[in-house]
Amino acid sequence: MEYFDFLQLIAKILLVVGVCLGVVPVTVWFERRGAAWMQGRVGPNRVGPFGLLQPLADVLKFIHKEDFVPKNANKFYYYLAPLIALIAPLCALSVIPFGDKAIVGGREVVLQIAQMDSGVIFILAFAGLEVYPLILAGWASKNKYSVLGALRGSSQIVSYEISMGLSLLSMLIVYGSFNPHEMVSWQVEHFWGAVVNPFGALVFLISIFAETNRLPFDLPEGESEIVAGYHLEYGAMKFALFFMAEYIAMIMASALISTLFFGGYSLLPGMDFLVSFIASFFGFGSVGTTNVTAVFQFVSLASKVAFFMFLFVWIRWTLPRFRFDQLMDLGWKILFPLSLINLVVVTLGVYYFNR
Amino acid sequence: MSPVIVILSVISAVLALTMLFTRNAITSAICLLGVLIMTAGIYGLIGEHLIATIQLVVYAGAIMVLFIFSIMLLNLNTEERDYKDHPGAFAGAVALGLGVFGFLAYALTEHFRSHRGDVVPGPFTSEYVASLGGNSKVLAHSLFTQYYVSFEVISLALLIAVVAAVVLAKRKFD
Structure with missing residues (x-):
């Protein structure tokens, strides 16, 4: 591997991982403030301006807590579970393109960490790996409630993966490619995926709520019934890792749904005007224009992701939690057949329009 | 061969041996999972991304989940089941394994020795x-x-x- 290639790869990995990990505290703050706002409370507002330094104080608290391990726990798997929980969604982020291309020193840099032609299935692979931390954590901590949470969580993730995969499949038929870059360019040429296949987008949205264990599907954690589910026995930084993993999974899911259904990194309306204005104002050539476009593409993907993060918080405080049998009924008896029918309809539509 | 492939192969060999010699069923399953993931990594490094991805989806994401699920549900309390030694069965298993291995090794080496000249690369x-x-x-x-x-x-x-x-x-x- 060439020196430049290696360097740009490291730079992209640092950018993606840094942005995701850096955004997590802000999201936590936003979640708490948003929750307070929707419930007519104030929320954290004492530490720093608007309470923005509250996550920092929380992290300090987490670090200084006792690193407690339950007596009967299986130590190795007890420590392994939060690590897998954090690593799996971070790996999945590596195939999400966050811009078209930038030009650095006369060389083109594709703004996506792993360029592989099976891009989207790779994300599914890592979504499948997200079951392991739940099972391992629930089993290793040797607690009845943890095991219950792990069983609920894994059966939920496995069930909703099917409808998620089917709605993904319908979009693959529309785009005719696994490559996220080609998907985005298809959406730039035609319409957003959500316009072409609105039902698929809805099913996918519901499925990612279930996949990330967020309300109204947070049964694995269900505080009122099984205390905290699979991470009940986790304290200090190990709990913080699970907490971060949940938010990173949310970011990953938001980026995925934006790429598949909402135009990905394609510029938001009005931004192309802004790009050409900036380019002409500073007198950029084609290289400068490409780079400015890349920055704005990153901004538009980030704003789409931010919208979906807001949606996660919004829905959390709008819908109550499902009962477990209702959750399974929704997954297997409603979403699964409907997404199967939707797949057939989309296939017929694609056949008709491509004829 | 890139050094990363060597590292992955060594890790997967160690994990495979651990899988064979451990007495804890969960450790065995997790080691098998590790072997599968390392193999997927090797596939990815030689440029076969699709095979790597399918390996992850099918084996690591689906089959191993089923394995671990059933192991955890079946012996929730006694993680190390009492294992009784059956010397005769063990010897038979070892003999059978060695026999199959020897046969495969013989067949492969014989094939490569006798057909070395006429290996034609396919169109792909x-x-x-x-x-x-x-x-x-x-x-x-x-x-x-x-x-x-x-x-x-x-x-x-x-x-x-x-x-x-x-x-x-x-x-x-x-």
Whole structure:
């Protein structure tokens, strides 16, 4: 591997991982403030301006807590579970393109960490790996409630993966490619995926709520019934890792749904005007224009992701939690057949329009 | 061969040996999972991204989840089950394994020795596949045109397996 290639790869990995990990505290703050706002409370507002330094104080608290391990726990798997929980969604982020291309020193840099032609299935692979931390954590901590949470969580993730995969499949038929870059360019040429296949987008949205264990599907954690589910026995930084993993999974899911259904990194309306204005104002050539476009593409993907993060918080405080049998009924008896029918309809539509 | 592949191979060999020699069923399953993930990494490093991804989806994401699930549900309390030694059965298993290994090794070496001259590379070189639009496109095309019938037969067989599983489980619950 060439020196430049290696360097740009490291730079992209640092950018993606840094942005995701850096955004997590802000999201936590936003979640708490948003929750307070929707419930007519104030929320954290004492530490720093608007309470923005509250996550920092929380992290300090987490670090200084006792690193407690339950007596009967299986130590190795007890420590392994939060690590897998954090690593799996971070790996999945590596195939999400966050811009078209930038030009650095006369060389083109594709703004996506792993360029592989099976891009989207790779994300599914890592979504499948997200079951392991739940099972391992629930089993290793040797607690009845943890095991219950792990069983609920894994059966939920496995069930909703099917409808998620089917709605993904319908979009693959529309785009005719696994490559996220080609998907985005298809959406730039035609319409957003959500316009072409609105039902698929809805099913996918519901499925990612279930996949990330967020309300109204947070049964694995269900505080009122099984205390905290699979991470009940986790304290200090190990709990913080699970907490971060949940938010990173949310970011990953938001980026995925934006790429598949909402135009990905394609510029938001009005931004192309802004790009050409900036380019002409500073007198950029084609290289400068490409780079400015890349920055704005990153901004538009980030704003789409931010919208979906807001949606996660919004829905959390709008819908109550499902009962477990209702959750399974929704997954297997409603979403699964409907997404199967939707797949057939989309296939017929694609056949008709491509004829 | 890149050094990363060597590292991955060594890790997967260690994990495979741990899988064989551990007495804890969960450790064994997790080691097998590790071996599968390392193999997927090797596939990815030699440029076969699709195979790597399918390895992750099918083996690591689905089959191993089932394994670990059933192990955890079956012995929740006694993680190390009492293992009774059966010397005769053990010796028989070892002999059988060595026999199969020896036969395979003999067949492979014999094949490579006698047919060394007439190995003809197929049409799908990596440049040719890239010019056709990448691995997954070529695979999908041949799967849904040339091998369409076998694809459908396999899906029918899987459907039969699913129905059979439901029938068997239902009889037990009723």
